[in-house]
Amino acid sequence: MTDRYAVLGNPIDHSKSPLIHGMFAKATGQGIVYEKILVPEGGFTQIAETFRAAGGKGLNITAPCKLDAFAYADTTSPSAQMAGAVNALRFGAGGVEGENFDGVGLVRDITVNLGQAITGKRVLLLGAGGAARGALLPFMAQRPASLHIANRTPARAEELARIGSAHGTISAGGYDTIAAGAYDLVVNATSASLTGALPPISADAFTHATLAYELAYGKGLTPFLRLARQARPALAAADGVGMLAEQAAEAFAWWRGVRPDTAEVIAAITIPLN
Ligand code: ATR
Numbered sequence: 050m051t052d053r054y055a056v057l058g059n060p061i062d063h064s065k066s067p068l069i070h071g072m073f074a075k076a077t078g079q080g081i082v083y084e085k086i087l088v089p090e091g092g093f094t095q096i097a098e099t100f101r102a103a104g105g106k107g108l109n110i111t112a113p114c115k116l117d118a119f120a121y122a123d124t125t126s127p128s129a130q131m132a133g134a135v136n137a138l139r140f141g142a143g144g145v146e147g148e149n150f151d152g153v154g155l156v157r158d159i160t161v162n163l164g165q166a167i168t169g170k171r172v173l174l175l176g177a178g179g180a181a182r183g184a185l186l187p188f189m190a191q192r193p194a195s196l197h198i199a200n201r202t203p204a205r206a207e208e209l210a211r212i213g214s215a216h217g218t219i220s221a222g223g224y225d226t227i228a229a230g231a232y233d234l235v236v237n238a239t240s241a242s243l244t245g246a247l248p249p250i251s252a253d254a255f256t257h258a259t260l261a262y263e264l265a266y267g268k269g270l271t272p273f274l275r276l277a278r279q280a281r282p283a284l285a286a287a288d289g290v291g292m293l294a295e296q297a298a299e300a301f302a303w304w305r306g307v308r309p310d311t312a313e314v315i316a317a318i319t320i321p322l323n
Contacts, residue, residue, distance in 0.1 A: 054304065055084040055100060057093065057118075058111035065318050066109050069297045072317065073309035081106075081305070093117035101140045107304045108138045109297070115149075115179065122147030131212075132183035137300040148303060151180065152187035154296030155236075155264070155289070160191070162291045162315065165234065165260045167191035173232040174198045175248050175273075176239035177205035177221075180264050184238055185209060189216035193234075196220075199227050201239075201248070224249045230256035237263045237273045247272035252280035259284055266290040270322045290319050 056066040062085075070083040088096055093114045100108065110118040115134035119125060122135055123144035129135045135147035159165050172193045174181055177200035188196060195218045200206035203223040210221035220226070227250060235258050241248045242265040250273070255261060261277030266289035270278070274286045294311040302308035 050104065052081045053084070053100070053103070053105045054081055054107050054109070055086050055105065056109040056111060057086050057088050057096060057114055059088045059090070059113060061085045061087045061111070064111060065293065066111075066297060068318065069294060069314050070109075070301060072314050073298065073301045076313065077301075077305070077307045077309050079305050079307065088114055094121055097121055097138070101145070106140055107300070109300060110136050110138065119147060121145060128152060128183070128186065131186050132179060134179050134183065136296065137303065139304060148300070149183055150296040150299035150303075151292070152183040152185070153299055154294075155184050155262075155292045156187040156191060157295040157299075158287070158289075158291035159234070159260065159262060162295070162311070163260065163285060163287055165285065167193050167234065169194050170233040171231060172196045173227065173235045173254060175235070175237045175250065176200055177202070177209045178238070178240065180240070181238035182209060182212075184236065184264075185213045186216065189213055189219075192217060194218070197222075197227070197232070199224050199248075199250070227251070227254050229253035232258055234258065234260045234262070235277065237261075237265075237271075240265075242268055242271040242273060245272065247276065250276070252276055255280035255284065257281075261286050262289075263287065264289040264292065266293055267318075267320050269320060274322060286322055288320075288322060291315055294318065 118135035125147040129149040132149045137148045139146045198206040198221040206221035210219040294314045
């Protein structure tokens with residue numbers, strides 16, 4: 050029987066995961082079926098269990114089910130524990146394994162696809178929610194010169210800095226603690242762009258930046274990216290489309306034992322930033 054996989058979330062119609070995994074499967078010669086399944090409120094565990102009982106091999110998990118997936122997994126990886134969220138499940142003899150590949154996908158997109166080193170660089174991370182938590186340890190593993198977390202609610206940023214401080218130099222605070230011209234890489238891990246909002250960051254944060262990275266994808270030039278480009282036209286502006294492809298490639302490799310190339314997928318799902 051062909052191995053079955055799916056992405057679970059709500060809404061799910063917009064999901065690019067079936068397209069991405071279909072392309073990976075074709076390129077690597079892996080015979081899999083990949084569906085998308087809408088999860089009604091409160092219905093995650095039943096749907097995941099039914100899929101598994103029918104012989105399903107693994108799931109990708111998107112909003113708002115990542116916390117449910119974390120609770121559902123028998124075992125979770127350190128990256129899932131750090132994020133407090135699971136974005137990929139694997140069903141095998143060892144039970145239900147939970148992983149989170151978002152952070153590693155982000156770092157791979159920045160360092161490999163965009164060719165920007167994080168090592169030795171000054172990083173500004175906006176936000177202290179689930180997305181920022183997931184990014185923190187993969188960023189610190191690259192050994193940036195410094196990492197500053199700015200969040201609307203400063204206490205959440207400070208808490209995140211405490212968790213990450215064993216891994217390097219991290220500072221944190223509200224948006225008023227962002228210093229002018231003090232960052233090489235500026236990463237927007239807030240959910241502001243989902244509602245077309247701009248985090249309260251001023252243009253001078255980008256004065257020496259080489260990259261502005263928006264974790265949201267498919268939104269075109271968000272207010273954050275527009276401000277970054279206006280402030281410093283020479284910087285590279287990117288949305289999370291490469292991160293989406295890279296986290297998918299990590300999950301595919303985890304499930305199938307072969308890591309697909311992402312270039313073709315990224316080209317297929319990129320929406321121009323203008
Ligand atoms: P996600 O899983 O996408 O990270 P989350 O855990 O709800 O979602 O976190 C959302 C993040 O975006 C938080 O850092 C939030 O700031 P607060 O912690 O102060 O709530 C941030 N955020 C959301 N809307 C924002 C806005 N309009 N301006 C600035 N920050 C915003």
